[in-house]
Amino acid sequence: MSAVWRASRGAVRRRRLQTVVIGIVVGLSTAMSVVALGLLAASSRPFDQAYAKQSGAHIVAAFDPAKASNSALTGAAKRPGVEAVAGPFAAATLDVTFEKGPSETLPLTTVGRADPGGGVDRLNVWKGRWATRPGEIVLNQNPVSPGPGPGGGFGFGSELLGSTFTVVNGPTLTVVGFAFTVSESAEAWVTPEQMASLNPTTSQMLYRFSQAETASQITSALSAVTTDLPAEALVGSRSYLTLRAIVTAEPGTFVPFLVVFGFLGLAVAVLIVANVVSGAVVAGFRHIGVLKALGFTPTQVMAVYLTMVSIPAIVGCVVGTVLGNLLATPLLNNAFSSYGAGDVGVAPWVDVVALLGIPLVVALSALLPALRARSLSATEAISAGSTQHTGRGLWIQRWLSGTRLPRSVSLGLGLPFARPARSALTMASVVLGVASVTLAIGLGKSVTTYQKADVSSGAHQVDVFVPSPDPNAPAERKEEVNRPAVEALLRSIPGATHLNPSADLFLRRAGATQDAAVKFYQGDVTNLNYRILKGHWPDGPGQVVASERFLTQGGLAVGDTLDLEGSGKRARVQIVGQLLNTSRLLLSNWATLASFAPDTEVDKYEVQLKPGTNVEAYMSSVMAGNPALHVESTEEGTDEFIVIFFATISLLTLMLGSVAALGVFNTVVLNARERRRDLGMLKSIGMTPRQVTLMMVTSMAALGAISGLLGLPIGVAVHRLVVPIMMRSAQIGTPDFILQVYPAGLLLLLALAGVVIAALGAFLPARSASRATIAEVLRSE
Secondary structure, three states: OHHHHHHHHHHHHHOHHHHHHHHHHHHHHHHHHHHHHHHHHHOOHHHHHHHHHOOOOOEEEEEOOOOOOHHHHHHHOOOOOEEEEEEEEEEEEEEEEEOOOOOOOEEEEEEEOOOOOOOOOOOEEEEEOOOOOOOEEEEEEOOOOOOOOOOOEOOOOHHHOOOEEEEOOOOEEEEEEEEEOOOOOOOEEEOHHHHHOOOOOEEEEEEEEOOOOOHHHHHHHHHHHHOOOOOOOEEEEEEHHHHHHHHOHHHHHHHHHHHHHHHHHHHHHHHHHHHHHHHHHHHOHHHHHHHHHOOOOHHHHHHHHHHHHHHHHHHHHHHHHHHHHHHHHHHHHHHHHHHOOOOOOOOHHHHHHHHHHHHHHHHHHHHHHHHHHHHOOHHHHHHHHOOOOOOOOHHHHHHHHOOOOOHHHHHHHHHHHOOHHHHHHHHHHHHHHHHHHHHHHHHHHHHHHHHHHOOOOOOOOEEEEOOOOOOOOOHHHHHHOOHHHHHHHHHHOOOEEEEEEEEEEEEEEOOOOOEEEEEEEOOOOOOOOOOEEEEOOOOOOOEEEEEHHHHHHHOOOOOOEEEEEEOOEEEEEEEEEEEOOOOOEEEEEHHHHOOOOOOOOOOEEEEEEOOOOOHHHHHHHHHHHOOOOEEEEOOOOOOHHHHHHHHHHHHHHHHHHHHHHHHHHHHHHHHHHHOHHHHHHHHHOOOOHHHHHHHHHHHHHHHHHHHHHHHHHHHHHHHHHHHHHHHHHOOOOOOHHHOOOOOHHHHHHHHOHHHHHHHHHHHHHHHHHHHOOHHHHHHHO
């Protein structure tokens, strides 16, 4: 075994270039695979762990207390399949003002609960204590990642402990503690006695079911516990699967294309390794013969070649695993820390699979050429190593020599036919490189296309916000916020073509803790570019259109009804349309606004300008005409997710393109070494270094052209497969227009990507081969 190891180490030292190529290729492929598998493995693990620890509710349901009494709810919860239940708890959405913190009035979903324990939704009281008497309140706050957002609780720091806030038209409450619920069942808790005085609007029930792995099981279980209740008693519910979908949305968006890129990278690595070992065997016939003549058995010779490729593969795999962990950990922590899971890293089994599996795959890819080395006899190997091979591809080379192509070009076009197997492996790696570039560009265009179509992008250029009038202000100050006067001013400034008055309210679905931003428009909105995917724009009171994400997270569809709460009122609305939008947005009309806040006035004007109008000049004129108005341009900064997405896509494309180019690089090196006698003869009869370079580059460019034609449809097909999966992970639909992102001109350019990859990979070794002197080449023979 020591002899095999010494021979393998010697082969590694002699073939430094191939060793480096294998190490880099395997390292990059491993890094991509670790990131993809790490995200896939962790896509729901932290959430599931936190949910199991707190016995999170499978369903958080809100009932109308006027239609379902507490005894009826308790009796209904005894149906078969209910594993555990908590409640009923009286609940209400309170409008509160703070002694510390924000100055505006904010909604706070509050539940009356006697203690934080129980069989469902066991709360983690991590600071202070539980509310035990009237006048006290406990806020929901994540101890790991305080702040607003999914799992973040109420969104303010623990400095509120001991402070007070006032319920509008209600009592003053003191914050005595902070608790955390992964179920997001409430934003705050008070004693049941305190809640009785706060005019509760719903009764909350928390259920855990024995069968709750799928949405259909959840739906069936909820139907079972509500069958005997009065019609319309259930006013709202939310499944834990919805929460899990929210928390896994961002990493889930990355997983599909990372898995594809990881697979492509691994496939390219296998092709290149097979090519390297095959070339080493062909170029090392004499070395194989010498080893066997010295007493190496056929199995030992095979072991030498497998070990030779395994050494850089293992080193590259270790480095790639470390790099993959470094790349994946920040993304995982950003996605999951808000659910109290602490630091989230790549699962240990992912590293184990990478460290054991990828070197094994590399070794298997080298097995076939290594078996060839094993099967050669010593005499056959030594004689083959000293004989120049001729005849393969000779007919095509003769035919090319008869064409009017420059001699260096015709010779270059004939080179791939001399080693058809090697050329096929090289071409396959370039095909995958072209497919990767095609996929990456398609993904980028799909994301930007959707982003431009999202909401009413470009429909208006200026937002003008009108402050609410102070009833104690002097008459001249009240006149500054007079709506008719403001509208007249906006229309009088040159450049304005349309004004769309609106008012925003933050309402909540009954029993939920997440706000839904509802925009109510006054008058005609046909000039806006809202894209309604299904249904129609609201044309009567009590109607809304909802974003795709709002519908997905709520398990709703066009035609469904839902109860919304806000400003101390609850009203039922019908969803009449589905809006293309990535936020939790609802749109409605002024008639629907009367159900919640009939005295609300316009608080914003969306101004559409004529093409070519100077936006800054218009904004300056508005502020000069009425300093009380707040004016903003609708141009927004780049979304953080978009930045990360494009950075990831660009990095992976560069990595895979480089890996494919390394495959070409290795092939040209092998060709140059095998044909050094031919190159010397060509130079001796007058071929210049430039012509030698052109010949070698042309041989690979021809393969690149064919690879471009083959890789292009593969990339387009994978794009059409990956994009819908990404969109479903992001909880939005897949309109047809975001798949139609390959115009004819772009397809032509992408078809040339194979030529570019092949030419770049071939240039340096071709240039090096062209600089070798005739005497040097012939002396090496």
